[in-house]
Amino acid sequence: MSAEGSQSLVAPRGRPSHLLVPARTKTALALLYDEGLENAYDVRLKLTKEVLTVQKQDVICIGGAPPGANHRTVTLRRQPVGGLGLSIKGGAEHGVPVVISKIFKDQAADQTEMLFIGDAVLQVNGINVENATHEEVVHLLRNAGDDVTITVEYLREAPSFLKLPLGSPGPSSDHSSRASSPLFDSGLHLNGHCSHTAPSSPSSPIANEPKYEKRWLDTLSVPLSMARISRYKAGTEKLRSSAFEVLALDGTSTGVLQFPTAQDCADWLRAISANISDLTLQHMKMANKCCSPCDQVVHMGWVNERRQGADSPQNFRSKFLALKGSSFYIFSTPPVSTLDWGRAERVYNLCEVLFKVHKFWLSDNYWLQANLYLGLQDFDCEDPRSYCFSVLASHGKSHIFSVELGSDLAVWEKSFQRATFMEVQRIGSKTYLCSWQGEMLCFTVDFALGFTCFDSKTKNVLWRFKFSQLKGSSDDGKTRVKLLFQNLDTKQIETKRTLTNPAVKTSNRKTASLDRTASASF
Structure with a gap:
């Protein structure tokens, strides 16, 4: 996954590479996976201290009078060398529209500055092709004459299986023709069936035509305060592979974010989790005031x-x-x-x-x-x-x-x-009723003094040990607790077994819990 812009990691001198400190904003490309449709779309993630933003690419008008709809109509002049200067993928037989998958630099489509990789082809010379197959659109474009007018609309959620490049359009490394397939580019950069071979003026933008640009636009922002992360598929105990979703306090979800590698997934999981933890800590500090x-x-x-x-x-x-x-x-x-x-x-x-x-x-x-x-x-x-x-x-x-x-x-x-x-x-201390050697006694755990067992009536102390003398403890999960102490004089281990009073059975777990807590903490 390539890093972009401000998401670069900074490694201070002496800090191990696995403890890189992320900059304030972290961005990267991922897939937004639809578990219902079992399809994925390219998105860009932008992580700040308080918000995770999901962005999708779109084509926007940046100059000139924008048309009344999102459609763009462009006239291409087929060139003797290079043809229309574009390639297409997709087709109705695969449940997706035909989209522009390649635009060749300095050729007809590129010179219009109005066509982009990811544009869905809606019409060819006034003929609606939204429900046309791949072969039908290829045939229509190759036999449409020298001047071809196409109407397009950018497909914001292009299925990932089309494998459309997300970078800037550039020259293709493969200019050879191959069999037409919805999953492969059908090149329209060759001569095609043009009616003449004389040089023709290339397509070029008209001065008054609106200008367009492809940009990443925010589509969803998920506040990270009190948010949670889930790596498991909804309704199951199945762990998602290199994927997770982030859910905000109000229930807003990013959807399932799929990453190219397990390392990328772990990196983003840790980064988002760290930001959530920082915000939770801030909330705790406010509450503690x-x-x-x-x-x-x-x-x-x-x-x-x-x-x-x-x-x-x-x-x-x-x-x-x-x-x-x-x-x-x-x-x-x-x-x-x-x-x-x-x-x-x-x-x-x-x-x-x-x-x-x-x-x-x-x-x-x-x-x-x-x-x-x-x-x-x-x-x-x-x-x-x-x-x-x-x-x-x-x-x-x-x-x-x-x-x-x-x-x-x-x-x-x-x-x-x-x-x-x-x-x-x-x-400081807590006292429990218990029985020891058949006698009803009191058992006290004191933060300063340790363990004391004394007669509940006479208050006479039968035995007392410090926390440092406790060498082990166990219980039967019901009423009995066994404590192993070391006698400081003889250095031998003494066993003290206590039985909680059946009448106060609720103190069972209290005895074991406090005893173990004390032995672990002091």
């Missing part, structure tokens, strides 16, 4: 949540997650106002959930896609998506999420760790 220090937004963004037990072929649906203060939020749409924070689908206390990574990012362009069950044997973690994580809550409730990039997964993991650490640090 209205929040107390203990209720700050740590991270938020789009993910896909796996539907539990759904028979639908589309097992994932878009969700917006947020880590704010003491809570983990799940939204169907992003919170854009203060009131929206009260409209979450689900809210969990960070000290009562457990974050688990299923697959993770290994290095710059290589991804380690290995299932990491880490004790999650009670539910199915097998899914077709690459970068997944789960959040376990009380009563065995779980949510499985996927993200588009491995770097996104790394950010979510780090953000959960940070948000949980901040909440544990803020609350």
